[in-house]
Amino acid sequence: MIEQIELNVQPRTVVGKQVKALRRAGDVPAVLYSRHGEPVILQANNRELLRVLTRAGGSRLVKLNIAGAPEAPMALVREVQREPIKGTVLHVDFFGVSMTEAIKVEVPIRYDGVSPAVTRNEGVLIHAMDSIEIECLPGDLIDTIAIDVSTLDKVGDVIRVSDLRVPATVKLLADDETTVARISYLAGEEVEAPTGTEAVVAEPEVIKKGKTEEEAEE
Numbered sequence: 223m224i225e226q227i228e229l230n231v232q233p234r235t236v237v238g239k240q241v242k243a244l245r246r247a248g249d250v251p252a253v254l255y256s257r258h259g260e261p262v263i264l265q266a267n268n269r270e271l272l273r274v275l276t277r278a279g280g281s282r283l284v285k286l287n288i289a290g291a292p293e294a295p296m297a298l299v300r301e302v303q304r305e306p307i308k309g310t311v312l313h314v315d316f317f318g319v320s321m322t323e324a325i326k327v328e329v330p331i332r333y334d335g336v337s338p339a340v341t342r343n344e345g346v347l348i349h350a351m352d353s354i355e356i357e358c359l360p361g362d363l364i365d366t367i368a369i370d371v372s373t374l375d376k377v378g379d380v381i382r383v384s385d386l387r388v389p390a391t392v393k394l395l396a397d398d399e400t401t402v403a404r405i406s407y408l409a410g411e412e413v414e415a416p417t418g419t420e421a422v423v424a425e426p427e428v429i430k431k432g433k434t435e436e437e438a439e440e
Contacts, residue, residue: 228284234252234263249265252316253316256317264286280300320360326356332368336371339405347404351403358391369381369385369402
């Protein structure tokens with residue numbers, strides 16, 4: 223069972239330019255949005271927030287313990303604003319969920335194992351997808367999808383979305399034929415052209431004359 227992630231937060235009264243003082247004091251401004259109800263402005267301790275962000279990513283539920291509130295809403299991390307140079311967290315948006323309403327979340331793909339073709343130095347592993355969007359109830363969320371690339375034995379072997387294994391309660395929101403990973407020829411390696419009746423002549427690229435529609439509008 224996945225351990226519950228919790229974050230203690232406080233209602234926030236400081237807004238606008240005054241949030242700079244809030245950050246200097248070690249707190250980070252945040253907002254909790256939801257499909258139902260008005261946004262709730264909050265603040266969280268910077269250190270505690272960083273620990274939660276590292277664990278939760280964008281696909282794990284966070285229980286927000288709001289001081290003085292009768293209930294602790296469940297939420298996803300939706301957006302994290304950082305200072306561009308130091309990477310300091312400046313602001314966080316949470317999205318509150320209902321445990322009875324399906325949600326769409328981008329989940330990372332984890333590549334496990336080693337391809338025999340790569341081990342034999344016959345090809346290179348191409349990661350065509352690093353994440354995929356899923357739809358499910360919040361209680362059925364998964365934090366990653368693992369694929370075993372040791373099944374990719376030779377150049378040309380492919381893992382498609384249809385090959386991914388997820389619980390029956392989770393729907394993958396991508397075409398079944400979409401490539402997730404494949405073994406390709408090594409860079410610079412030439413492939414012999416087909417001979418005989420199987421030879422295929424590539425169609426020449428058609429170069430249009432005149433301005434494109436975008437250029438004409440400039």
